[in-house]
Amino acid sequence: MVIVGEKINTSRKSIAEAVEAQDVDFISEAARTQAEAGAHYIDVNAGTFLDKEVDYLCWLVEVVQNAVDLPLCLDSPNPKALAEAIKHHRGEPMINSISLEKERLRALLPVVTSQPCSVIALCMAETSMPSTVEERVEVGAEIIRRLTREGIPLEKIYVDPLVQPVSVDTRMGTAVLGGMNQIMNGFPGVNTICGLSNISFGLPLRSLINRHFLALCMAQGLSAAILDPTDKQLMATLLSVELLLDRDEYCGNFIEAYHDGRIGASS
Numbered sequence: 001m002v003i004v005g006e007k008i009n010t011s012r013k014s015i016a017e018a019v020e021a022q023d024v025d026f027i028s029e030a031a032r033t034q035a036e037a038g039a040h041y042i043d044v045n046a047g048t049f050l051d052k053e054v055d056y057l058c059w060l061v062e063v064v065q066n067a068v069d070l071p072l073c074l075d076s077p078n079p080k081a082l083a084e085a086i087k088h089h090r091g092e093p094m095i096n097s098i099s100l101e102k103e104r105l106r107a108l109l110p111v112v113t114s115q116p117c118s119v120i121a122l123c124m125a126e127t128s129m130p131s132t133v134e135e136r137v138e139v140g141a142e143i144i145r146r147l148t149r150e151g152i153p154l155e156k157i158y159v160d161p162l163v164q165p166v167s168v169d170t171r172m173g174t175a176v177l178g179g180m181n182q183i184m185n186g187f188p189g190v191n192t193i194c195g196l197s198n199i200s201f202g203l204p205l206r207s208l209i210n211r212h213f214l215a216l217c218m219a220q221g222l223s224a225a226i227l228d229p230t231d232k233q234l235m236a237t238l239l240s241v242e243l244l245l246d247r248d249e250y251c252g253n254f255i256e257a258y259h260d261g262r263i264g265a266s267s
């Protein structure tokens with residue numbers, strides 16, 4: 001399971017303040033704690049600063065890569081911000097994200113084909129969010145076709161079915177799970193990814209709902225998740241489900257995480 005640490009996002013107040021103050025130590029620490037907790041990529045998002053997003057995102061790339069030896073997940077709906085940020089990145093980033101929105105696709109295809117990277121592909125046609133399984137599969141299939149036609153291998157593509165709150169529509173959980181199942185079965189070798197926390201928006205006991213949803217997604221073959229790797233209960237779910245699904249040879253990752261104190265002992 002590929003773990004993308006979500007915490008360096010200016011939608012979080014402490015991060016927004018640190019970015020505005022150009023506080024290298026605070027951001028470095030937020031990167032290090034996620035790396036130590038087991039993140040494989042660190043997500044960086046400065047999307048709340050509309051005017052300064054490009055500069056701030058480039059600054060975050062520099063600061064985070066100086067702090068940890070990990071690739072980043074460059075997170076912006078703005079193709080210009082992604083095109084600039086990738087120039088500051090060492091190694092192979094994950095581009096978060098591309099979609100079938102015409103302008104976004106047109107602007108980002110040259111960026112993602114001109115250098116080695118992974119690409120998150122949202123199941124979003126124009127600006128409207130998908131609602132059914134069928135919509136997700138249709139849009140997912142089309143974007144996979146467009147990206148592979150440009151020479152991007154399936155293994156570099158992470159399809160995101162877009163998680164929406166079950167509090168708004170209780171079919172939203174099964175719509176994601178069904179989409180994930182069909183996309184993983186229809187395109188062997190492709191990856192799927194999602195941000196978990198939207199599923200529980202507006203409900204109590206959010207972290208409980210998030211970790212159970214993670215387990216259900218993993219049963220459909222989810223290959224990556226954007227989450228808080230310092231949440232020990234969430235990581236305990238992730239690692240125990242991996243071993244139950246035969247994705248942890250000799251239970252090595254689970255046992256090592258337990259001995260390192262990275263997973264909760266309360267359960």
Ligand code: THG
Nearest residue numbers: 006009012013075096097120160163194195197226
């Ligand atoms: N798909 C893709 N990218 C994404 C998302 C997705 N990027 C953004 C988002 N969704 C995932 N990232 C975050 C980052 C931080 C938080 C949630 C998702 C977060 N949430 C707390 C909450 O929801 O209560 C806020 C608490 C706090 O301020 O610490 O922190 O779906 N491709």
